[in-house]
Amino acid sequence: MNTIDAILTRRSIRSFKPDPIDREQILTLLRAAMHAPSAIDEQPWRFVVVTDREKLQAIPTVHTHAGLVAGAPLAILVCGDLSRLKVDGYWVQDCSCAAQNILLAAHAADLGAVWVGVYPTTANVASLSRFFKLPETVLPFALIAIGHPAEKCEPKDTFDAGLVRWDSWDNGSGQSS
Numbered sequence: 001m002n003t004i005d006a007i008l009t010r011r012s013i014r015s016f017k018p019d020p021i022d023r024e025q026i027l028t029l030l031r032a033a034m035h036a037p038s039a040i041d042e043q044p045w046r047f048v049v050v051t052d053r054e055k056l057q058a059i060p061t062v063h064t065h066a067g068l069v070a071g072a073p074l075a076i077l078v079c080g081d082l083s084r085l086k087v088d089g090y091w092v093q094d095c096s097c098a099a100q101n102i103l104l105a106a107h108a109a110d111l112g113a114v115w116v117g118v119y120p121t122t123a124n125v126a127s128l129s130r131f132f133k134l135p136e137t138v139l140p141f142a143l144i145a146i147g148h149p150a151e152k153c154e155p156k157d158t159f160d161a162g163l164v165r166w167d168s169w170d171n172g173s174g175q176s177s
């Protein structure tokens, strides 16, 4: 699958077969995540890989909207390490890039995945921090549930020329200069 195909056919998958994910595949997802761009190359991401069935099933008890994670064989908690940041505020974008890379790498490997939001919802940040025993400087950012898909979601075309201005906002929509 080439990159554009992967981007344009990726969908959120929320229903999974119980089959486990190979360790090699998990490492590929993590490698993709760590290959994301980051401001001044700080790479502030950290990851908690969850494959333990009991842990996965307990996650919905500590996150308000994570019921689907109980049915996944794998979840990756993308975290941001704020302890030694040289630039303020960019860690969220850095971690977003890492999370998106996981989604795309999963899709390219014929796995299904969905981003379950954590940061900045204070209650979920606090309870997941406690649940995973994160150090104070490491914030849980996004939880990615991953597995072999048990549902098929067709690609959708979300392109909208009306969302684009060319060269200047007052140049009208959908037309190049």
Ligand SMILES: Cc1cc2nc3c(=O)[nH]c(=O)nc-3n(C[C@H](O)[C@H](O)[C@H](O)COP(=O)(O)O)c2cc1C
Residues within 6 Å of the ligand: 010, 011, 012, 013, 014, 065, 114, 115, 116, 117, 118, 153
């Ligand atoms: C920051 C963020 C938070 C999200 N949180 C959730 C969530 O908590 N639960 C969920 O089922 N999907 C969640 N999603 C997935 C979106 O619902 C999904 O990407 C969107 O509906 C578009 O569908 P698609 O991914 O199939 O294109 C989240 C996505 C992002 C980027």
